[in-house]
Amino acid sequence: MPTIADYQTAEFGLLSDLIRIHAHERPTHPALVQDGDSLSYAELDALMDRVAAGLQRDGVKVGQAVAICATTSLNYAALFLGCLRAGVAxxxxxxSSTPEQLAGMVDDCGASLFFLDHGVAEAMAGVMDQVKARRIALDGGPAGEAFVHWLPRAGAKPAPVEIDPKTPFNIIYSSGTTGTPKGIVQSHAMRWRHMGPREDGMGFGPDAVSLISTPLYSNTTLVCFFPTLAGGGTVVMMAKFDAGKYLELAERYRVTHSMLVPVQYRRLMEYPDFGKYDLTSFQMKFCTSAPFAAELKAQVLERWPGGLTEYYGMTEGGGGFVLFAHLHPDKLHTVGQPGAGSIIKLIDEDGKEVATGEVGEIVGRSPATMNGYWNRPDKTAEAQWTDPATGEVYIRTGDVGRLDAEGFLTLMDRRKDMIISGGFNIYPSDMEAVILQHDAVAEAAVVGVPSDAWGETPVAFVALKPGASATAEEIKAFTNGKVGKTQRLSDLKLVDSLPRSHIGKVLKRELRDGYAAG
Structure with a gap:
């Protein structure tokens, strides 16, 4: 049997093979832990075999897909990994998707098997007749055939399969607001670029203990989950984030790595007993998926041992940025420099590259790029920009930013969120940064709303810090006194909290729609 050392410089490999090696070399070492239950590497490897054998028994071929929609659990994780062993995406x-979207995604990916739990089944009750896939209940509830009964007998082995670099590893659906979201196909080669056992300075070795509290359907979670298992470490999983429980688990398991989104970092920094927990085991913390305020990064660096790494990129791949915040405390307002293998350009509305220091849409290319959108060649083409000078294809991010002389990227906004008022471009992130300077403000979001006079005009939504007191007019006046005439807010609304997705992204469409309706 190969060893982990054989993979150190491999251009391509399979996560399922690495787990098998760990199961042979360290069979009793815990691979997955949740709520006091665990799976050792030997147990996980055997369960992956049973899952893969079950998929083959049911006629699921290499490159085909199965759908999973459930709360994070040991069964969920083992199922996902077992799919990889069978070459199934x-x-x-x-x-959190609408029932109609869920039914549409199950149909869109062509799944003949749909693994779910009771909560999802209840939510989809009104559209379940649209789902043709066979249903298996991961939690053993009434959602379908019990997972333990679906599994082949203990000791079952799948037939060997050929998995090439372009074979789909998974299909991650974008967070579409209407219709069926697009399925982003990530290949085994793309994932290997993210997790191959190489010296990347992140410390994902056999002694790593990673705590994840975001869901397994999110690429945010997977960029920490897979490298931990590839390195032979332990993943401690939370089904739902809670600041107090997170800190208890971090101390109990001597956690070394963790992926969190900005709103979770903020809740932890605001947790009254944060300082009472021993977090000295931490080596590296990660963040991605949403804007990470510079002042919040500074708090984390000051109060929480270990390094802090921020990733900026797209699930689609292309180019990405990395900020080692602990090494660049003077660059906390940025998302870092291009990651290894990433080639980045900023382009204007005519598709022409802009000069350093000028604002443009971020486009990127790298070996870690999606195959494309599942069955959507038209949308795949829309997501690409071709360099007229070289013919090389880049992925469009839809984000607007500025590169400094050292290659650090300052994000401005999503291109679609930019406000054009009276012919002037207004970047909501600039406005939000000013609003956050007010002592009473915890979080803020600025959106553009229709205006007869200006085309669009900026409106802010603000949540106050616990115990703070300020009126909407006071904060509006404070903000307008610090910005240019063309940027001034036309309205400001106080809210209890900003609407967010499960991975912490502010849902600005909800704010715009709610304002229009109100």
């Missing part, structure tokens, strides 16, 4: 779906 897992399509993990967000339970």
């Amino acid at each position: 897992a399509a993990p779906l967000a339970p």
